[in-house]
Amino acid sequence: MVRVGIIGGTGYTGSELLRILARHPEAEIAAVSSRKEKGKKLWEVHPHLKGFYDLEFVEPDFAVFSECDVVFTAVPHGEAMKYVPELYEAGVRVVDLSADYRLSKEKYEEVYGKEHEAYIDAVYGLTELHRDEIRGAKLVANPGCYPTGAILAVAPLADLELVERVVFDSKSGITGAGASPTEFTHYPNLHEAIVPYKITEHRHYHEMEQELRRFQEDIRVSFTPQVFPGSRGILTNAHVFLRGELEQDELEEIYRKFYDGCYFIRMQRSVRLSYVRGSNFVDISVHKGRDRVVVVSAIDNLVKGASGQAVQNMNVMLGLDERLGLDYPPLFP
Amino acid sequence: MVRVGIIGGTGYTGSELLRILARHPEAEIAAVSSRKEKGKKLWEVHPHLKGFYDLEFVEPDFAVFSECDVVFTAVPHGEAMKYVPELYEAGVRVVDLSADYRLSKEKYEEVYGKEHEAYIDAVYGLTELHRDEIRGAKLVANPGCYPTGAILAVAPLADLELVERVVFDSKSGITGAGASPTEFTHYPNLHEAIVPYKITEHRHYHEMEQELRRFQEDIRVSFTPQVFPGSRGILTNAHVFLRGELEQDELEEIYRKFYDGCYFIRMQRSVRLSYVRGSNFVDISVHKGRDRVVVVSAIDNLVKGASGQAVQNMNVMLGLDERLGLDYPPLFP
Amino acid sequence: MVRVGIIGGTGYTGSELLRILARHPEAEIAAVSSRKEKGKKLWEVHPHLKGFYDLEFVEPDFAVFSECDVVFTAVPHGEAMKYVPELYEAGVRVVDLSADYRLSKEKYEEVYGKEHEAYIDAVYGLTELHRDEIRGAKLVANPGCYPTGAILAVAPLADLELVERVVFDSKSGITGAGASPTEFTHYPNLHEAIVPYKITEHRHYHEMEQELRRFQEDIRVSFTPQVFPGSRGILTNAHVFLRGELEQDELEEIYRKFYDGCYFIRMQRSVRLSYVRGSNFVDISVHKGRDRVVVVSAIDNLVKGASGQAVQNMNVMLGLDERLGLDYPPLFP
Amino acid sequence: MVRVGIIGGTGYTGSELLRILARHPEAEIAAVSSRKEKGKKLWEVHPHLKGFYDLEFVEPDFAVFSECDVVFTAVPHGEAMKYVPELYEAGVRVVDLSADYRLSKEKYEEVYGKEHEAYIDAVYGLTELHRDEIRGAKLVANPGCYPTGAILAVAPLADLELVERVVFDSKSGITGAGASPTEFTHYPNLHEAIVPYKITEHRHYHEMEQELRRFQEDIRVSFTPQVFPGSRGILTNAHVFLRGELEQDELEEIYRKFYDGCYFIRMQRSVRLSYVRGSNFVDISVHKGRDRVVVVSAIDNLVKGASGQAVQNMNVMLGLDERLGLDYPPLFP
Structure with a gap:
């Protein structure tokens, strides 16, 4: 069994790792850290996991986590870099769910306006696009949602x-x-709402640009995020203005070929968040219009957008079947 | 024009008073207090009111508010009693939206476990039940939602x-x-939820018992509150075990008679929160069952459950038509 | 008092006209039609309006509605054209809430693929852009939401x-x-969802293009609609790619000038659907980005997006203050 | 492998059976019926299951389903009795998810006002209360939600x-x-709502009374159901008036003992629907008050309230571990 550590076990990504790994056939949780909740049982903080774990939260000590085969760092941006280098040096495989290792050093320092003092070259963990590099990698930067x-x-x-x-x-x-509760997440501020935020300056833009330019250097990317009144899921409309004309069936063929062999990517006639909820699937539909092509993608932000993809990456890193622990149907409706 | 002051203008009840009074034909807002936001325009804190007020928030100074004809105290429990006695002494009519004056002194001290050092006898402002006492009253304790x-x-x-x-x-x-944001109001904690809280010990119980015992001394009352995923509204199922038998039409006749002349109380075949949303109406339906009678009532918690009833009480106190400022249809759906 | 008729009083736009006109100081409802519900009281079908109307639904007879000063046609597309021409001939002013008169005859026939046999030139009722033409118009085509x-x-x-x-x-x-209930509106299909539909081919596109080309002939317009889990409101992100550069303050100045004197248009730092809910306001914010300008607009789809703008148009047609019946704050939160 | 048939595979309980059984280690789906969708692939009707099944819907023919080891009848009340007797005679084990076999014949005929012409004595499939009878049973009536x-x-x-x-x-x-879409399930009718229905006459009352009287003959039961705006889950407040006094810890002890060994029942300090979502767990909390005891229970209505319990019953009938296919954590939040 693979011994797994989770640094940061109280947030949503930590909790989701625990949900997923509870039934992973080849992995077992060895340690979960929380400074704030140390000494408490996991299920006291996560009552939905009652019956699944008897562990207690511990301090994020190197001595404990360096004994693991794989560590997931599920802490805020800026925090992860306090743990990653030491574990990396010690030969522990790390999947970092923060933004600390997603951008090139140059890009990071430009975007964050400060030096990155603990930089390591990581593989960008969009599994379907970097599977070969992930296999055997020691540090995977799990992508943003x-x-x-x-x-x-x-x-x-x-x-x-x-x-x-x-x-x-x-x-x-x-x-x-x-x-953590904030003005932004206060229920009456979100009820019957759809709230754009960081309308032209969300940092995830840089990840998109960096990765898409690996394919096409002159691509022009714009991005606006918003929240809708629901708990899970990200639906993205990609309004694509193409060079040249493509018919609907040519478009579909391009996608089918490109994602051939990718278990977690499903082409659908139309996508719904409820078709992927709780699962690691990415559902995609393509729509040719008069003026442009619209591609719609749906993921569960906590699964494929975070902890599920992290587990998928762990599987690939270790040479396991990438579906382990993730191969069950979505929770519809 | 009646000069109105609001002590506590940033919370939901303060904001709702501003919404309602913006178009009250006989009242005008003279002063609105907020320690935290003083100096800011009302609409900077309440952007939905942009265009309706040019006022700024002020400190809750006696000098300012004692110039008003009526003051609404829309501050938390325990805070209101810091303002009410002085205003009351100065002859300003007060409608207190907090819980500070709803219970008898004895009951208050029993429930809150401490002496009430600023007690004044107030009229309990359930308008339909105390209209005559409210007329001319100087202090009205606005009921809990x-x-x-x-x-x-x-x-x-x-x-x-x-x-x-x-x-x-x-x-x-x-x-x-x-x-104010809390764990309890964090969106994902309420999404697809129905959350009972203070399941057997909510303080509003004592108001219910106190008022209903004015009618029937030996009534036995039980109460459990919960929140549902929505912004406004309270729906109450009253499971009533009766002495003796009553037919459906006898029940309806009892309610029609009792509420005869009460503009804001409407008997409905079935009630929906959307039929009262944004309005001061109380919709009630009565259902005779095999084993008991179920009475269902629906209100908008911020209107009839707070600020609307407060304005209704102000109208009655001043001898105005109780519908002023409140006489418009609900926002359905 | 202006005598108002509503053809089609059971749908959401008809119901919303009744809500708004219930307290219009210069208008009174003379007749409301519904083939299906004729003979019933309005409040039997719309329980939220109990106490506001004693009228019964009638057949949509010319004899009845030709007696009105203004008639709102709140029936589906293709239905309105059965009523409009005759009323128009009889000199009754008409505000049509359907799509039957929004496009030029040529555009209509191109888009709908058939002849429009009852075409009349109407004024496009986007009040702020066509106020002068609406004043005195006999037929106003109320815009799509x-x-x-x-x-x-x-x-x-x-x-x-x-x-x-x-x-x-x-x-x-x-x-x-x-x-009317459909697969699309079935609650579990929309819960925790955001559902794009008619992704590249929604007919409202043609209204947008037609109207914006009156300003700028070579504008290129793309449009994708979707529903979010809420009852009311439309939030639009306009991703605008500009010719030339403009600073944030220049942008804001352009909007302020353009909408100077438009009571119902409010520039906000950021917009929320809850800031306009139940009201006729259009809240707009402008955001300059690195790559483009994003303009966000928020309306209540049933008010400014339908019945509110219809009443605003009626007011303008009749030379009344355009705010009559509409001048109250939004229902936040 | 157990060969499983599902009669009625398009509704929510049929779809949920498919979700759960997709990863059951000892069962495989042999046939799924739908008159309306026959000939279509399962995933054409249930796109969330794309990749999990290659089967097509078939007619509900006896020849096909009598070849199964177990058949789930997931059709409306009154329909199930058309299939159950023949399968039962043929020795196929049946779990019926309809209401056709839950009540005694006498009770059924009283409640439904007509003769039950296809009555068979079934075991009431509340697994935790009837585990011994279910073991080896040939017909289990799966309880109402x-x-x-x-x-x-x-x-x-x-x-x-x-x-x-x-x-x-x-x-x-x-x-x-x-x-199926109805007025009741039309999104705007449920948004920001909590809607009681069949307030004193819901048929599930009779199941409750029948089962609880097996424990205590003179128990008096009242029941009111309502819907809240969410997709899954049932939260029940049981307001219990006791004979005699019990302390909080005595109460908890009674529950712990009674449900000792019941994997799917978890005592919690406080329950949330999100702690059981998507799972077969029943979370229960007990609250002693001044006047009564309130017991709160939470289930996922489609899992423990329907298809999950049906699979749990199948497991018990066949002598398998009752957790098979059901032993994964809930989807929080």
């Missing part, structure tokens, strides 16, 4: 350098804002 | 001393929890 | 011929789908 | 004959109303 749905929606077209311009208009469930 | 819907659902039967036992099972929109 | 929010978001920039391309990504509450 | 949560909430107290009276006030997600 928005970039996962956005990049996968356009990669097949960018791969053919067909994209003049793409506008991503994304809608996320509220868990994307984290488990 | 749950008691408003619960008491009105059962008063006609208690008035005839017909009630063996009543179990109130109430469901409130989340605005009832106030405008 | 999506076009209202979209066109107003971009008109100030199109008026200066600054727009290279605009992508409208709009989110509507479910009342936009009408009052 | 409301009775499951209600009966389990009170059985430990009824078993000690301690209950004077119990009032069940239950709130269900909308999937309980089925997959």
